[in-house]
Amino acid sequence: MTRVVLLGASPGPDTSPTGLRLAALPGNPTVAERLRSQLTSLDPRLATIESGDVAAALRALADVAETATENLFIIPENSVIHDELIYQITKAKRGALALVAKEPRPEVTEEEAQAQEDIVPIDEAEPEIGLGRLEGLPVRSRVGKSRVISVGTARHAVTRPNAVLLGPLHLSARNAPMLAQTCRELAAMADTFGEDDDLLQLIVFGLVRNGVSVGIRGRRDLFYRRVTTQEEVNEAGTEMAGMDEDRAKLNNAVKGADGFFTTYFVSTYSRFIARWAARRGLTPNQVTLISITLGVAAAACFATGDRPWMVLGGVLIYFAFVFDCVDGQVARYARKFGVLGAWLDATFDRFKEYVVFAGLAVGWVVSGNSDDIWILALAAIGLQSVRHLLDFSFGISNRRKPPSPLPTLALDAPDDRPLRQALTRRKVERSQGLRGVLKMWTKAGKFRAVHWARKMIVFPIGERFAAIAITAALFDARITFITLVIWGSVAAAYTLTGRLMRSLV
The missing domain is CATH 3.90.550 (Spore Coat Polysaccharide Biosynthesis Protein SpsA; Chain A)
Incomplete structure (x- = not known):
């Protein structure tokens, strides 16, 4: 209210x-x-x-x-x-x-x-x-x-x-x-x-x-x-x-801080699917179920180990992610928010990933390969679980952190000169040490290449699903898991370093 x-x-x-x-x-x-x-x-x-x-x-x-x-x-x-x-x-x-x-x-x-x-x-x-x-x-x-x-x-x-x-x-x-x-x-x-x-x-x-x-x-x-x-x-x-106004409402339904793959290969058209779904009475939870179904179907295709089915699995996991974006866009466009929907979306994102990992590992084994693939699968699952745990705990801790106070000025002061001088001193102080490094890195984001590189290095869900779809369709499960583990490790190191620095300032 x-x-x-x-x-x-x-x-x-x-x-x-x-x-x-x-x-x-x-x-x-x-x-x-x-x-x-x-x-x-x-x-x-x-x-x-x-x-x-x-x-x-x-x-x-x-x-x-x-x-x-x-x-x-x-x-x-x-x-x-x-x-x-x-x-x-x-x-x-x-x-x-x-x-x-x-x-x-x-x-x-x-x-x-x-x-x-x-x-x-x-x-x-x-x-x-x-x-x-x-x-x-x-x-x-x-x-x-x-x-x-x-x-x-x-x-x-x-x-x-x-x-x-x-x-x-x-x-x-x-x-x-x-x-x-x-x-x-x-x-x-x-x-x-x-x-x-x-x-x-x-x-x-x-x-x-x-x-x-x-x-x-x-x-x-x-x-x-x-x-x-x-x-x-x-x-x-x-x-x-x-x-x-409706077009503005539709554009606002799309998150403004999405990753590179989501921005250019999904959100360019997913918003129109969201509007179509909302106007026909589909709820965000129903769209979530469509996404889950597509994810399970992709896992089943990967579990066959056959190349045509692997390609189909790559297509299905891509559209599972598309509908994963659509459910949130429907919620924002139709103003249909709920605790159940938020929980389903967060929980089943992980479920889709992990069931696909299992499907890839099963497909590798049934194709006559070594069952050592399960080590890579478990490594990918463990790494992703740790990353989500760190994301959640840091988010909770960061919300408890009080905002940095701004300078004040007496209401009867005739002009804002003392306020601006205090803001200048504050800016200088915040440009030193770790704060200075973080600020410099933030400013570097004005360059388009740096902006998207920073988005991609953290290996968001769009990039993860794209990596799974492409490597599984063109190569094999081993390449998929190696890609996930290497890129995920780099992402974990990058985000952990940044969060440690932000925690110390």
Whole structure:
């Protein structure tokens, strides 16, 4: 469950969506009616806060945050937004996440580019009060690649602002107490803010200065816009109706961090199988059973030891993996999640691998070869079991590790210079020793070849199933097991080294 907070009109001109109708959408709903219908599935008892009086609004939000035991989703009531964007924001794993829009980089001539070389670097730039506007909001935020660096107001300068906070803000339950504290502190100094300061931006201003890491995301291929006039509503409705929300939903069903083989040889089409299956009522568990059946059939083919059946086994184990991907994609696309499904998926991934190992070993023996193959089979099973045990234990331990604290800054400080200086010192400290090595290795991932090499060296399930399918179809079980043991050993050494280093920093 998520606690939803609707913010009324921000300070300044009246932006109430009352009476503004989205004529381009079915049913001709008002902006407020549509947004409320979208959010009631998250929280049937929506909290609405009138924001004409900034101090009163901040105190009301503090009251909500103090009693919240769930995650919080805060959004202006004059928002026009895709359902899928609401879903993606509220399901994010970040402790705090804000939707942002960055100022577009203007196209410059060669002479202008030459002149820009003389611009003062950001580390030496003077803080400023952002006077530019983007989508009706003052540009008073500085965002980096993954989070909000600093936020300013009409009275608080920020170093080289480059973005606006569009509106939706998601906070985990653990950050609710800090939100309550921040809102009360902001309410006490409400008279220092300007008439054009946006309430959502003020909230993030306080959170960032109080050391909360606020992550960022853009709209990508989905729609969000705040509207204040019927003309803007008409434009928003037409633009949103022209966007393919279902395609964005389908793309989001595919994991973004998959390995090379899965990304290029499975996910390019498996998402369409997932949509076909979901629209015909197939559940993720039913798709999992299809994958298991194909895996057992592949093992049976391998157990014959005959070349044609070995080739067929390679094809079947490939499609067993395809449907292993499809079951998760169906779950994410159709929003059908369950403990049983997660357990089945994790458990039977191992079952498919191990029954295929057994089938390969049996096929080798029935073909008249030595039964020493079982030593290699057991080595492959043991190695894979140890790797999964290490993965599980490290994941549990890592979740218990508290996040690294960020620098803080007094809310009444006139600019963000001390905060940025503290962030620079933190960056230098984190670039030394083991942290420096890990950071350098992380940065190397911007090169495509390094990125995919790192994905493949850990021998994820896609690469393992591909190795089994190819080596079994073209060679024999002995080559398959040797490949699995050698590559698996390299992967184990690589991941264990990385995890030891991360545990020591």
